[in-house]
Amino acid sequence: MDQLLLAGLMIVALFGFLALGLWIGFALMGVGLLAMAAFTSRPVGDALATTIWSASDSWGLASLPLFIWMGEILFRSRLSDGLFKGLAPLMRALPGGMIHINIVGCATFAAISGSSAATLATIGKITVPELKRRNYPDRMAYGTLAGASTLGLLIPPSIIMIVYGVTAQVSITRLFIAGIVPGLMLALLFIGFITLWGLFAEDGRGLREPRATWGEKLRGLGHLAPVALLIVLVIGSIYTGIASPTEAAVLGVMGALGLSLAERSLTFASFIDGLMGAVKTTSMIMLLVAGSAFLTLAMGFTGLPRALADWIGGMSLSPWMLIATLTLFYIVLGFFLDGISSIVLTMAVIEPLVRQAGIDMIWFGIFVVLVAEMAMITPPVGFNLFLVQSMTGRDLGFIARAAFPMFCLMVLGVVLLTVFPQLALWLPSVLLDR
Amino acid sequence: MARILDKTIAAIAMVCGAVAALTILVLAGFVLASIVSRLAGLYVPGLTDYAGYCLAIAGAFGMSYTFAQHGHIRVEVLLDRLRGRVRFVLEIAVLLLSTAMAIYLARYLILMTLVSYDFQDRSDGSDEILIYVPQIPFAAGFFLFAVVLVLASVRALVRGNLTGLAAARQTERWD
Numbered sequence: 001m002d003q004l005l006l007a008g009l010m011i012v013a014l015f016g017f018l019a020l021g022l023w024i025g026f027a028l029m030g031v032g033l034l035a036m037a038a039f040t041s042r043p044v045g046d047a048l049a050t051t052i053w054s055a056s057d058s059w060g061l062a063s064l065p066l067f068i069w070m071g072e073i074l075f076r077s078r079l080s081d082g083l084f085k086g087l088a089p090l091m092r093a094l095p096g097g098m099i100h101i102n103i104v105g106c107a108t109f110a111a112i113s114g115s116s117a118a119t120l121a122t123i124g125k126i127t128v129p130e131l132k133r134r135n136y137p138d139r140m141a142y143g144t145l146a147g148a149s150t151l152g153l154l155i156p157p158s159i160i161m162i163v164y165g166v167t168a169q170v171s172i173t174r175l176f177i178a179g180i181v182p183g184l185m186l187a188l189l190f191i192g193f194i195t196l197w198g199l200f201a202e203d204g205r206g207l208r209e210p211r212a213t214w215g216e217k218l219r220g221l222g223h224l225a226p227v228a229l230l231i232v233l234v235i236g237s238i239y240t241g242i243a244s245p246t247e248a249a250v251l252g253v254m255g256a257l258g259l260s261l262a263e264r265s266l267t268f269a270s271f272i273d274g275l276m277g278a279v280k281t282t283s284m285i286m287l288l289v290a291g292s293a294f295l296t297l298a299m300g301f302t303g304l305p306r307a308l309a310d311w312i313g314g315m316s317l318s319p320w321m322l323i324a325t326l327t328l329f330y331i332v333l334g335f336f337l338d339g340i341s342s343i344v345l346t347m348a349v350i351e352p353l354v355r356q357a358g359i360d361m362i363w364f365g366i367f368v369v370l371v372a373e374m375a376m377i378t379p380p381v382g383f384n385l386f387l388v389q390s391m392t393g394r395d396l397g398f399i400a401r402a403a404f405p406m407f408c409l410m411v412l413g414v415v416l417l418t419v420f421p422q423l424a425l426w427l428p429s430v431l432l433d434r
Numbered sequence: 435m436a437r438i439l440d441k442t443i444a445a446i447a448m449v450c451g452a453v454a455a456l457t458i459l460v461l462a463g464f465v466l467a468s469i470v471s472r473l474a475g476l477y478v479p480g481l482t483d484y485a486g487y488c489l490a491i492a493g494a495f496g497m498s499y500t501f502a503q504h505g506h507i508r509v510e511v512l513l514d515r516l517r518g519r520v521r522f523v524l525e526i527a528v529l530l531l532s533t534a535m536a537i538y539l540a541r542y543l544i545l546m547t548l549v550s551y552d553f554q555d556r557s558d559g560s561d562e563i564l565i566y567v568p569q570i571p572f573a574a575g576f577f578l579f580a581v582v583l584v585l586a587s588v589r590a591l592v593r594g595n596l597t598g599l600a601a602a603r604q605t606e607r608w609d
Contacts, residue, residue: 018508018509019509019511019512020512020513020524020527020528021508021509021510021512021513021524021525021528021601022508022528022531022532023506023507023508023532024507024508024509025506026531026532026535027508029535029539030531030535033535045538045541045542045545046542046545046546048538048539048542049539049542049543049545049546050546052539052543053490053543053546053569053572056489056490056493056494056572057486057487057489057490057568057572058486058489058490059482059483059485059486061486061489062461062465062482062485062486062488062489064489065458065461065489065492066458066461066462066465069458069462243469246465246482246485247465247468247469249465250462250465250466250469251469253462254466272455275455275458275459276451276455276499278455278458279451279454279455279458279492279496279499279500280496280499280500280503280505281505282454282458282489282492282493282496283454283492283493283496283497283499283500283505283506284500284505284506284507286489286493286494286496286497287493287497287500287506288507290493336509336511337509338507341507380511381509381510381511
């Protein structure tokens, strides 16, 4: 009873802090402080300091600022132009036409960028005006952009996977490899949806682009070469085991800088802008990581996660029920939080529960990243919706409705991932357990 | 008074941001060195540990810069519905609470560093350096974060409005 009451108080405190608008990292820290003060006589401040120091001083997380910086450099380069020029001749004859560039462009850029914000900003900056100019309906153009850019989380490299891997103590390399098939699957679902729209919807049927000649297609491939090179450099070096994710990140930064130099888009000002952008996002995430690490420690003292794991274990839920419940839970959190926040917020309690249920932590990582993707496009708080809003000036409600089909496809993705766990687990087992 | 505070906050944030940016460059240098040294068949102990310290230090110094850039994320659904006096009082309460937490955190990080110094603790990694060496800038970054928050609290109270805070903008964007 006592424990139940205290658990209730913790949850009230957490949601109170969050609702008040305390920074999420500090809200986690604050609940941790309350929990430790209530449950132990150990010196709280010392535990806080050492936990935050050891959570921040981390080789695994050292790739964070590098991947973020790489995205910032590429956002400021002319890479998105090249991507558009390369993909347009290849995709435009398909039913649904150039809308497909949103999907394939985002999926491609996701393979060199760790965040969905960078993916959205980079691809959107070219597709939003181009699709507008060609009279594609806003609903399809903006909805698919908001949805597909979340692939930045699932297709490696991925900042959210780095944070999950460090929090749940699983291999980041393995997560990166596990994300690729589900990422491609999701991209295919989006492509299928657009194709159906192009074939059957009234406004979709009306839009037919001329087929590109072979010459145009070949020239297009030339435009794609720099992107392909970067993908090989970053993901290739991880997959072949030549580089750890952190090392691959620095190769990516060098590659991105080299590319910007070669196309003469790198100026001193853009270099500094990109680096300062990386500082901003890195510190934002490090405050979350610090708060989450301390909350995890404090929760350990309370015994709540164990009690919850035992309680759920005692209900002998089928794994299906458990996953369905967790999906719902994360979707609700996603209305108010972004993906990384909802992961760091819940891992202290969810991780023991999931381990106890015998769920593979790599599979769970992919699952949780997929549900985190949904969080980016669910109102009232969805960062991708905000970004599309600021790029296009349309209101949030319109963009949220436009992105709703993508949300449904992601739910379908979760179902497929649950029915066929091998989607996530097959590739790592082939590549790493030889 | 508020003008001086504006300038001081901006100056500290800018200097801290510059330190963080340099630290990220150094971090990249260490990671690059670890690749190159391995290709060259050399073993240089501690490179990965140094990169870890750089991350910690960059994160710590970036705190004030990120604050000044409205980069720290929070939930604003509820706050955005409030206006006028209620909003102001609530925002101030949250700012004061954050400031108190930042001071508390900075205080214990400084104590931790002093303890490491007293015991001359060494890192458990292959670098085996005295651990207070990276802990000093880490604690300093959070100390300056606390200073900036104190100044921002004073500024908001003196002015009686939220100018310069994330709340003064319509809705926070993260890019």
